[in-house]
Amino acid sequence: MQLLAYIIIYPFLWLISILPFRLLYGLSDILYFFIFRVFKYRKKVVKSNLRLVFPDKSRDEIETICSQFYRHLCDMILEAIKSMTISEASMLKRYTFTNLELIHDLEAKKKSIMxxxxxxxxWEWIFILQPQxxxxxxxxxxxxxxxxxDRLVKRIRAKYDSHLIxxxxxxxIxxxxxxxxELTINGFASDQSPKATKALHWNEFMGIKVPMHTGAETIAKRFDMAVxxxxxxxxxxxxxxxxxxxxxxxxxxxxxxxxxDKFFKLVEAQIFEAPQYYLWTxxxxKHRDKVPEQFK
Structure with missing residues (x-):
């Protein structure tokens, strides 16, 4: 069944990926209509999250952020598919870095990076960093x-000589x-929720105490990596x-x-600046009511 699903779906993904960006974003607008207006994918979760972390925002403000978020989500879905065939030149034009010298300085210091x-x-297009x-x-x-x-995703990343583990x-590894x-640079998206029963650390994120992933910090310390x-x-x-x-x-x-804790503060700063670009789905x-006694 897995192979059959792949054989059926892959051609559609490939056809979408070769669309010019003007048509790609037109398709994203259609996708937005169905996801946000028709199917209302996780809309209750999104609004609940927004109301929880922004209690002072009005109903209209929450609705606006919610709508903007879904538009951005649909763009990201289509951009991820576009990654299958996008050229390196196009990616370099669309995903730029303001201070690559910071990475190069750490290389000169022989420091691996977390x-x-x-x-x-x-975060989908960060892999264009690798050729630079x-x-x-x-x-x-x-x-x-x-x-x-799974192999397809790994193959897409391998275009830029990055490796998924x-x-x-x-x-x-x-x-x-x-x-x-070897000097390595190791990408971790560390802001999502771990299992409450296995969490070693709880602290406030957007003003609410939650369990936090600490794996990136542990690995950085284990291998003495710059963070x-x-x-x-x-x-x-x-x-x-x-x-x-x-x-x-x-x-x-x-x-x-x-x-x-420093990492989460930096994530918070982004969210406060433009909340519509965070992954609210x-x-x-969800574990805010399960805070262990030692973390209260």
């Missing part, structure tokens, strides 16, 4: 259930890279600008979870 981000703006730097690139991801689509593979003397945050600004439709910010070059100088605050 590259942290939130689900904000566009010398670090070996890894990104931690959750393996897709369909092994054929699962959480279970991370320590083994990075240990081997360290033994070989860098990247923020994404949407310039206009289909154009993004990324800026790097060093959290620390010496992670072991920080108390446990201090780096994680996830139930990020």
């Amino acid at each position: 590259l942290m981000c939130g689900h904000y703006g566009s 730097i010398n670090h070996k690139g890894y990104a931690v991801y959750k393996r897709l259930a369909n092994k054929y689509f 699962t959480t279970k593979e991370t320590f083994t 990075l240990s081997e890279s360290q033994k070989k003397g 860098v945050f990247f923020s994404v600004k949407r310039l206009k439709r289909g154009y993004y600008q990324t800026t790097f910010q060093t959290i620390t070059e010496n992670p072991n100088d920080f108390e446990d979870y201090e780096i994680t 996830h139930k990020r605050w």
Whole structure:
């Protein structure tokens, strides 16, 4: 069944990916109508999240952010599909970096990098960073259930010489890279919700105490990696600008979870500036009523 689904769906994805951007975004507008107006995909979750973290915003303001978010979500879905066939030149034009010298400086210092981000703006196209730097690139991801689509996603990333690895593979692969003397840059989107029962750290995110992923901090300390945050600004439709910010070059100088807390503050700053570009469809605050006694 997995192969059959792939055989049926793949040609449609490929046809969408070769559309010029003008038609691609026209299709995104149609997709928005069905997802937001007709099927109302996770609309209750999105509005509940927005009301929770922005209690002072009016009903109309929440509705506006909600609508803008779904437009951006549909653009991102189509842009992810476009990644199948987009040229490197086009990607470099549409996804730019303000301060690549920060990465190059860390390379000169022989520092591997823990590259942290939130689900904000566009993280799908960050892989165009790889042709512009010398670090070996890894990104931690959750393996897709369909092994054929999983291979497709890996193949798309491999165009720019980046490698997707699962959480279970991370320590083994990075240990081997360290033994070989390789410099690596390792992408983690660390703002989503871990299982409450397994969380080692709880703190406030957007004013609400929640469990937090700490894996990126743990790995950075284990391999003495510089920790860098990247923020994404949407310039206009289909154009993004990324800026790097060093959290620390010496992670072991920080108390446990201090780096994680700094990361979440940086994610918050993006959200407050333009909330419509955050991924509101996830139930990020679902464990807020389960705070263990030691974290209250």
